[in-house]
Amino acid sequence: MDGKSNPVFSSLSTQELTERYVLGNYGRFPIACESGEGVWITDESGQRYLDFAAGVAVCALGHCPEVMVKALSDQGSRLIHCSNLYQIRKQAELAGFLVENVMKRPGKVFFCNSGTEANEGLIKVARKRSWTKFGPEAGKSTIVTCLHSFHGRTLGGMAATGQDKIKKGFDPMAPGFIHVPYNDPAALRAAVDQHTAAILFEAIQGEGGVHVASPEFFAEAARLRDEFDLLIMYDEIQCGMGRTGDWCGWRGISGGTTPVEPDAVSWAKGIGGGFPMGAFWTADEHASVMGPGSHGSTFGGTPLACAVSLAVLNEIEHSGILANVRRQETRIREAVAQWESPLIQELRGAGLLLGFALDPAQMAKVEGFTESGQTPSIYLVNALRNQVHLLTVPAGEQVVRWLPPLNVTDDEVDDALDRFHTLLSTLFPR
Ligand SMILES: Cc1ncc(COP(=O)(O)O)c(C=O)c1O
Secondary structure, three states, X not given: XXXXXXXXXXXXXXXXXXXXXXXXXXXXXXXXXXXXXXXXXXXXXXXXXXXXXXXXXXXXXXXXXXXXXXXXXXXXXXXXXXXXOOOOHHHHHHHHHHHHHHHOOOEXXXXXXXXXXXXXXXXXXXXXXXXXXHOHHHOOOEEEEEOOOOOOOOHHHHHHOOOHHHHOOOOOOOOOEEEEOOOOHHHHHHHOOXXXXXXXXXXXXXXXXXXXXXXXXXXXXXXXXXXXXXXXXXXOOOOOOOOOOOOOHHHHOOOOOOXXXXXXXXXXXXXXXXXXXXXXXXXXXXXXXXXXXXXXXXXXXXXXXXXXXXXXXXXXXXXXXXXXXXXXXXXXXHHHHOOOOOOEEEEEEEOOEEEEEEOHHHHOOXXXXXXXXXXXXXXXXXXXXXXXXXXXXXXXXXXXXEOOOOOOOHHHHHHHHHHXXXXXXXXXXX
């Protein structure tokens, strides 16, 4: 039954229907998206927006790219789903791509449906590996993660996350997680002991405000791995899959230093280009602990999901998209350096995961800001959407995030820069 066949539905706006029937767990902005093409999204009123949110780093090739539509149609008319009780060719090919082209290291891949599930998998790998290698009596099961991290909303992902606002009201938390300040090597060392199974962190904290991990933090994690025989695991859900201009976020930000390679990695978001998918990789020496019966997912790695993901990843690999990401970052940084807007304190991040950090003292001078009761990031995201029709995402209270499609063009980037700059000049005339 769709909206047209039910008179009650058709008399209600999308917002009214949503408020009546959908769980109110999201603070939604008041536009209803209807169609999309490339970097453009159109709402129900016909208003077009330049989409630099891209489903929060999901739509790697923009909206409805031809390669995805074709893969959906081709595979959709052949075989959509079959159980993991059977061999699935596309799943095996996709795993091969992730091992050979992305990781470029021997390992094995597991497929699931979301980021938080991928992290659940990492946590299980770390614990099972310790249990198998050291025995249950060793109690080597703790996972050290970072403050301001975001690892998802399931019970494990939430416990791993280093943000109280995500956990509030959901106690008791799953045990076995310790949180340390990001980029604080001494705190990391102090938190690790013989009970530590793994260290888990993001190469760039996206939700936490677009902060990049320092070489010193990586180096300390590597030393602790050697000393305590633990795993290093990267949550690549937001910063992976080409976002930094490299397939791997930790390599993309290494800037000339030798990257610290992980023992396990989680992916989601961009891996399916908009088709729901998550996955994790772990090195061959740890993968063997996850034998038959150790883990599973009914929907993980279906023929359809894997065919679509393969089409997306092949397009990124063979169309110069990683180089485009690096080039657009440089173009954006050069343009923003010329702005001299008092509202922008700093441009952080890497590739096309960029955060404009706002100056709260200067924001307080913007007419209407204080009365709005909004955080600087929400206020600016709202103003960008309403006044110049540019979609962006808040990251914490002070940062506006850009996560455009990885194949965004020069003209589209120039357009977004222009819209942003125009808005800043309107809010803060000099
Ligand atoms: C770094 C990181 N990890 C995990 C997640 C959770 O992913 P999902 O919403 O697909 O469960 C997110 C989502 O924003 C994320 O950015």
